[in-house]
Amino acid sequence: xxxxxxxxxxxxxxxxxxxxxxxxxxxxxxxxxxxxxxxxxxxxxxxxxxxxxxxxxxxxxxxxxxxxxxxxxxxxxxxxxxxxxxxxxxxxxxxxxxxxxxxxxxxxxxxxxxxxxxxxxxxxxxxxxxxxxxxxxxxxxxxxxxxxxxxxxxxxxxxxxxxxxxxxxxxxxxxxxxxxxxxxxxxxxxxxxxxxxxxxxxxxxxxxxxxxxxxxxxxxxxxxxxxxxxxxxxxxxxxxxxxxxxxxxxxxxxxxxxxxxxxxxxxxxxxxxxxxxxxxxxxxxxxxxxxxxxxxxxxxxxxxxxxxxxxxx
Amino acid sequence: xxxxxxxxxxxxxxxxxxxxxxxxxxxxxxxxxxxxxxxxxxxxxxxxxxxxxxxxxxxxxxxxxxxxxxxxxxxxxxxxxxxxxxxxxxxxxxxxxxxxxxxxxxxxxxxxxxxxxxxxxxxxxxxxxxxxxxxxxxxxxxxxxxxxxxxxxxxxxxxxxxxxxxxxxxxxxxxxxxxxxxxxxxxxxxxxxxxxxxxxxxxxxxxxxxxxxxxxxxxxxxxxxxxxxxxxxxxxxxxxxxxxxxxxxxxxxxxxxxxxxxxxxxxxxxxxxxxxxxxxxxxxxxxxxxxxxxxxxxxxxxxxxxxxxxxxx
Numbered sequence: 001x002x003x004x005x006x007x008x009x010x011x012x013x014x015x016x017x018x019x020x021x022x023x024x025x026x027x028x029x030x031x032x033x034x035x036x037x038x039x040x041x042x043x044x045x046x047x048x049x050x051x052x053x054x055x056x057x058x059x060x061x062x063x064x065x066x067x068x069x070x071x072x073x074x075x076x077x078x079x080x081x082x083x084x085x086x087x088x089x090x091x092x093x094x095x096x097x098x099x100x101x102x103x104x105x106x107x108x109x110x111x112x113x114x115x116x117x118x119x120x121x122x123x124x125x126x127x128x129x130x131x132x133x134x135x136x137x138x139x140x141x142x143x144x145x146x147x148x149x150x151x152x153x154x155x156x157x158x159x160x161x162x163x164x165x166x167x168x169x170x171x172x173x174x175x176x177x178x179x180x181x182x183x184x185x186x187x188x189x190x191x192x193x194x195x196x197x198x199x200x201x202x203x204x205x206x207x208x209x210x211x212x213x214x215x216x217x218x219x220x221x222x223x224x225x226x227x228x229x230x231x232x233x234x235x236x237x238x239x240x241x242x243x244x245x246x247x248x249x250x251x252x253x254x255x256x257x258x259x260x261x262x263x264x265x266x267x268x269x270x271x272x273x274x275x276x277x278x279x280x281x282x283x284x285x286x287x288x289x290x291x292x293x294x295x296x297x298x299x300x301x302x303x304x305x306x307x308x309x310x311x312x313x
Numbered sequence: 314x315x316x317x318x319x320x321x322x323x324x325x326x327x328x329x330x331x332x333x334x335x336x337x338x339x340x341x342x343x344x345x346x347x348x349x350x351x352x353x354x355x356x357x358x359x360x361x362x363x364x365x366x367x368x369x370x371x372x373x374x375x376x377x378x379x380x381x382x383x384x385x386x387x388x389x390x391x392x393x394x395x396x397x398x399x400x401x402x403x404x405x406x407x408x409x410x411x412x413x414x415x416x417x418x419x420x421x422x423x424x425x426x427x428x429x430x431x432x433x434x435x436x437x438x439x440x441x442x443x444x445x446x447x448x449x450x451x452x453x454x455x456x457x458x459x460x461x462x463x464x465x466x467x468x469x470x471x472x473x474x475x476x477x478x479x480x481x482x483x484x485x486x487x488x489x490x491x492x493x494x495x496x497x498x499x500x501x502x503x504x505x506x507x508x509x510x511x512x513x514x515x516x517x518x519x520x521x522x523x524x525x526x527x528x529x530x531x532x533x534x535x536x537x538x539x540x541x542x543x544x545x546x547x548x549x550x551x552x553x554x555x556x557x558x559x560x561x562x563x564x565x566x567x568x569x570x571x572x573x574x575x576x577x578x579x580x581x582x583x584x585x586x587x588x589x590x591x592x593x594x595x596x597x598x599x600x601x602x603x604x605x606x607x608x609x610x611x612x613x614x615x616x617x618x619x620x621x622x623x624x625x626x
Contacts, residue, residue: 026522143518159526159542167529167538198511204520204547205456209339211521212528213472216480219532225480229472234517 002083002119009116010039013109013309015094016101016149017179018265021232022211027157028149028265029171030308031100031179033300035150037091037312038069038109042117046085048073055092057102064088065137068103069110072134076111079130080122086114097185099265101146105309107134108150112309127151128164139188146265153308155218171304172221175259176279179302180249180286181269182295191239191266199234207234223259223275230260230273243268245293252285261286315396315432322429323352326422326622328407329414329462330492331578334545335524340470340482341462341578343621344413344492346613348463350404350625351382351422355430359398361386368405370415377401378450381416382423385447389424392443393435399427410498412578414459418622420447421463425622440464441477452501459578466621468531484617485534488572489592492615493562493599494582495608504552504579512547520547536572536588543573543586556581558606565598574599 014035018028048064064070094102144158155169213229240246253261257278327348361377377383407415457471470480526542553559566574570591
């Protein structure tokens with residue numbers, strides 16, 4: 001058994017918006033205004049136990065293999081074999097079924113905290129793989145959009161799964177993300193199950209043009225290009241019906257000056273990108289349209305800074 | 314009738330590689346080593362006539378509506394109505410059915426030459442639309458990958474068709490394109506007809522990740538990312554069988570150190586990207602594998618400089 005670097009660490013892992021309209025399963029951005037806190041402690045016996053789950057979701061599985069944080073730390077233990085085990089406490093700050101990357105944040109927070117205890121910490125791409133194994137418990141598949149955004153922070157692209165490569169895409173100065181979370185639950189599995197197994201070739205071309213335009217617009221601070229290209233013609237039309245008032249919320253955001261507006265991950269949370277100046281009006285319009293559906297909301301305006309999960313205690 | 318700026322102009326429009334593996338119908342790069350020369354003269358009567366077609370392809374349609382250059386200039390005349398007409402002579406430097414954007418180059422060269430005669434020349438995005446109308450004659454659909462690459466030069470992304478937006482993507486220093494044209498004819502219409510009308514969702518995700526990775530790799534000069542992402546998992550598998558020795562040519566290029574290797578446009582020309590140092594070995598491997606198929610080749614190594622079509626006389 002090696003000697004732990006410390007006995008206990010707490011990590012904060014931010015919420016995240018997956019897909020970002022044009023990057024289904026490959027792009028996400030962090031929402032630092034909320035997140036999960038995961039505390040990991042060394043224990044002498046091997047393996048993982050979940051000591052407690054608290055916060056806005058307390059009905060999480062306690063069996064480590066069925067818990068995103070537990071499974072992620074098990075993946076870390078299996079790969080690195082430090083010779084000791086971990087106890088995990090999870091403080092959820094992200095509601096379940098909100099589309100804000102809650103399961104990803106728990107997995108990321110757990111591996112970041114556990115990594116701080118290791119005498120030889122793993123690198124970020126290794127942590128990404130461990131967290132991916134954890135999130136697969138919740139989503140039924142491996143996709144890195146939320147994981148990479150929460151781990152690295154900012155607007156993040158992930159290419160590849162077995163050998164992932166990560167790019168933090170620059171966000172033009174003054175661009176903000178408006179996040180509006182309506183108080184309803186939408187199971188990720190349901191939002192994924194309704195998706196067709198294929199994409200029309202013409203929609204494929206349109207969506208790839210939008211993706212490429214968005215990324216080039218980010219690298220060149222070209223807000224006109226971002227506005228023209230931040231539109232999901234593949235996934236959003238299939239999921240819109242799952243969110244009451246979707247089209248009105250989107251229209252409200254766009255009429256208030258948003259650069260684009262779509263579903264956060266699998267929903268029901270919606271996001272818009274806008275300039276700093278128009279963000280308050282965009283937020284007000286989105287809140288108003290959800291209210292017309294009798295849905296109360298939480299809202300945040302964030303900068304998408306490239307600061308991801310970190311040890312906070 | 315307005316007064317022409319001059320009576321006669323000749324434009325050079327470069328060949329181009331469409332698709333670039335991961336940007337089907339939306340991305341292309343110019344190949345300045347060869348191209349079409351189009352000479353346009355003012356004539357007093359309205360409309361367009363094709364005076365001559367010369368060069369490596371002399372069997373082009375003489376009816377302006379059926380000729381890519383003629384149709385493009387007709388689109389220009391219909392939009393701008395200068396009050397005079399144009400006579401067109403086409404010197405083809407790009408073989409027909411080569412996959413090197415020959416029809417696009419004729420359309421681009423024609424509008425660039427005609428534009429030089431106008432008292433109030435149109436801007437480049439207007440010229441792009443006119444040339445698109447011309448190329449549709451040859452390809453049966455409007456897609457800007459070859460047109461925009463030939464018109465603007467360099468590695469070019471086009472977003473949107475009715476209101477196109479163009480981005481010249483930076484090419485990392487030292488990166489070269491190796492172009493190998495086997496001496497066979499492949500009808501673009503045939504290469505397009507074999508494509509399935511839809512894309513599997515998993516392939517869609519994979520290809521979009523590759524596209525996004527390639528573009529971000531270009532903006533950040535990240536050759537490792539370019540090498541990991543320059544792979545077409547959607548179109549190339551469907552077209553590979555149309556090109557004798559395709560898999561051997563590709564394998565030869567990759568084993569010689571290429572960053573990626575795929576089909577130029579609809580084929581049969583193939584291209585590879587590589588560093589300056591490995592380009593000669595990549596070229597030799599591709600030529601060798603085509604030779605094993607008893608196919609002679611023409612080859613070029615180009616820099617993808619952002620210099621597009623221009624008036625040369």
